[in-house]
Amino acid sequence: MKIDYVALNELLFPVPDDVVNEIPSSFSDVTFSHLRSVKFEGITGKKPEMEIVKLLLAKSPMLVRMLIQLNKENGSAETRLKVLTEITKFPRASPKAEVVYNSGV
Numbered sequence: 001m002k003i004d005y006v007a008l009n010e011l012l013f014p015v016p017d018d019v020v021n022e023i024p025s026s027f028s029d030v031t032f033s034h035l036r037s038v039k040f041e042g043i044t045g046k047k048p049e050m051e052i053v054k055l056l057l058a059k060s061p062m063l064v065r066m067l068i069q070l071n072k073e074n075g076s077a078e079t080r081l082k083v084l085t086e087i088t089k090f091p092r093a094s095p096k097a098e099v100v101y102n103s104g105v
Helices: 005-011 017-021 047-058 077-089
Strands: 037-043 065-070 098-102
Touching (some): 037 047, 047 065, 047 077, 077 098
Parallel strands (some): 037 065, 065 098
């Protein structure tokens, strides 16, 4: 997945927090059994992005590797640390899941 906010900001309004908070419950019976590798590019640390990372880690029992590349233009040192700290706390369905975090530094 590649996140491109230049295009998205022109097309979409911000997603309200109450909608984002409902995502995990709406996927309670979903499992991504065949997902082995995920690559995110352009992550900014916004709540909807973090929720999809959390969802994929929690619902992918065969996941081997998740690569997360932070958006280089919008990533302050504080944001990079916040994103990394949050990701390390997310539960994982796969004991073999390796999360590679590239902060763009």
